[in-house]
Amino acid sequence: MGRYLSFSIAVIIITIKDISSYHDNFTSVESSEGVEWSLARDQTSKYPSPDSLTSPLQTEPRRRLVSGGATNPYxxxxxxxxxxxxxxxxxxxxxxxxxxxxxxxxxxxxxxxxxxxxxxxxxxxxxxxxxxxxxxxxxxxxxxxxxxxxxxxxxxxxxxxxxxxxxxxxxxxxxxxxxxxxxxxxxxxxxxxxxxxxxxxxxxxxxxxxxxxxxxxxxxxxxxxxxxxxxxxxxxxxxxxxxxxxxxxxxxxxxxxxxxxxxxxxxxxxxxxxxxxxxxxxxxxxxxxxxxxxxxxxxxxxxxxxxxxxxxxxxxxxxxxxxxxxGIENVWERHADTHSYIQFRAAKLGLESFVPKPEDRLIGTSIWKAPRGKDGFKIEKYMLEKFGIEISPGLFIASGKVIRVGLFGSNANREAVSRIMDALEIALNSTETNS
The missing domain is CATH 3.40.640.10 (Type I PLP-dependent aspartate aminotransferase-like (Major domain))
Known part of the structure; x- marks a missing residue:
């Protein structure tokens, strides 16, 4: 019985010390509803809130995303x-x-x-x-x-x-x-x-x-x-x-x-x-x-x-x-029609496909060689700043020397093709896109 009592007293003492240690990290503040606990000064953050997060989130106006990466979702x-x-x-x-x-x-x-x-x-x-x-x-x-x-x-x-x-x-x-x-x-x-x-x-x-x-x-x-x-x-x-x-x-x-x-x-x-x-x-x-x-x-x-x-x-x-x-068959057909139309519009602009054989060309993502005297990066920038259209100057391979356009999902339609190719024609005729 004495051994059990000694053990119980030891447990109580340890518990009291733990509670005391816990309270040492806090300061008590009187309120109308009693005592509230808050962190002591030495436990508060030593770093100020970042200024970058004090202003509202900044985004750009709606973009048409046709770079061949992420597209505008349905x-x-x-x-x-x-x-x-x-x-x-x-x-x-x-x-x-x-x-x-x-x-x-x-x-x-x-x-x-x-x-x-x-x-x-x-x-x-x-x-x-x-x-x-x-x-x-x-x-x-x-x-x-x-x-x-x-x-x-x-x-x-x-x-x-x-x-x-x-x-x-x-x-x-x-x-x-x-x-x-x-x-x-x-x-x-x-x-x-x-x-x-x-x-x-x-x-x-x-x-x-x-x-x-x-x-x-x-x-x-x-x-x-x-x-x-x-x-x-x-x-x-x-x-x-x-x-x-x-x-x-x-x-x-x-x-x-x-x-x-x-x-x-x-x-x-x-x-x-x-x-x-x-x-x-x-x-x-x-x-x-x-x-x-x-x-x-x-x-x-x-x-x-x-x-x-x-x-x-x-x-x-x-x-x-x-x-x-x-219907999946209709989706395939819509993408095929979009591909045919953008190839037609590209040919009218005199663009040369990066993939020589038509049967080897990917339906969703089209790549053309940047015309002589034109810079793919400048074309990308022009399209984005003037028209809010995101295209790509190439992904690693021939980067800056090509024009990459991806039309899939919600952007796989002739209306999107017309807007993009009309804008691209203006971009290619601008001196701002010269290399």
Whole structure:
């Protein structure tokens, strides 16, 4: 009894000391309702509030974003960002997850069960897909037709892959025979292709690629960032194993989510792994739990992987709904018509395409050589300052020597083409854009 009493007294003393120490960090202030506690002077911030945050947020007037990067979102997607927030585990939120999966499958023309959206940019999707599919010493054949193929090669090396590069000159693509020759020679575990190389404006067809990879027993990874919602992908029909994309181009949203889809064949490789993927957040098995592919909805509080932005889910869901409402075939046709019209207008201005063969040109992103005596950077600046139109002078490749225009999502229409090309004609005739 005495030992128990001594122990109890010790606990009380320690508790009193802790409370006293806690109160030492505060000063008491008398108020009409009693005593309130506030931080003592030596615990307050030693740095003043930044002056930069004392003034209102400054933005520019509405821009037409046609640089080939993020585009103006569909109104339906943008308006969805203002909707009231919900909890991550609420029934309506979970239904949105299922709606998004259905929408991604629709635009990809696939029945893949393992279809989710990573939180992050398209590069997050790229990295996550490579991490899931690559084990150390896997041989990865990367077909490079521009900037993004080089990025994939670098990321694959970070995951321990034996990377083999096949490269084409800028403005050209691989033939099916060239790809088969590469597969025959190198016998890779994984083949990577970019369906639309936005840095060069090149379209790389994927017809027949899946059959080749089945023949040579390798997994196909395809970057469809610059083609999804713009050109047919037909993932199942083409037997493509894994794709990744982003939310801000053909899907008509803003930057923030990266949808991915894994075929049953790709998932068999994932399940045979001898080690976990390096990055937890993009581990497709963890995401499959969080998207209730492998866990029932009833286990929602056990399926947590990371916090999700419900507002971004609204955005993507509504972008996909907008595409579904129009019909994917009609969306493809609208983008094809926009492409034909802008090529017609470019020819009238005497612009020379960076991609010589018309059949190799990407539908959503067009690139022309800057006319002799003209500076791509000055053209970009002129278009932005005079007309509020954001174009690009090129992404790394031929930067400053080209004019890049991306028309997808809400900007894929003839009215947008007319406004842009009318403005571009004025820009090209101005001495302010001379090199």
């Amino acid at each position: 109104n339906r997607s943008f308006d969805a960002l203002r909707l009231p927030m919900m909890g991550m585990m609420e029934d309506p939120t979970i239904k949105i997850l299922f709606d998004i999966q259905d929408g991604i499958r629709y635009v990809l023309q696939t029945k893949n069960e393992y279809t989710v959206a990573y939180h992050g940019t398209g590069t997050t999707g790229m990295s996550g897909v490579l991490d899931n599919m690559i084990e150390p010493r896997d041989k990865v054949l990367v077909c490079i037709i521009g900037y993004w193929g080089n990025v994939v090669a670098k990321i694959a090396q970070r995951f321990g892959a034996n990377v083999v590069r096949m490269e084409k000159s800028h403005g050209s693509r691989f033939s099916l025979n060239e790809i088969e020759a590469g597969l025959h020679r190198h016998r890779p575990n994984i083949l990577y292709l970019v369906n639309g190389e936005s840095s060069t404006g090149v379209y790389q067809p994927i017809d027949g690629i899946g059959n080749l990879c089945h023949k040579y027993n390798c997994i196909t990874i395809v970057d469809v960032i610059a083609t999804v919602g713009q050109q047919p992908i037909k993932m199942d029909e083409n037997k493509i194993d894994v794709v990744y994309m982003n939310s801000q181009k053909g899907l008509g949203g803003i930057v923030g989510l990266s949808p991915v889809s894994f075929s049953p064949r790709a998932m068999r490789k994932v399940r045979r792994r001898r080690s976990f993927p390096v990055i937890y957040q993009t581990d497709i098995n963890e995401q499959a739990d969080a998207w209730f592919i492998t866990k029932p909805v009833e286990s929602r509080h056990e399926a947590y992987t990371h916090s999700i932005s419900v507002s971004l889910l609204y955005m993507l869901r509504e972008g996909l709904a907008r595409v579904a409402e129009e």
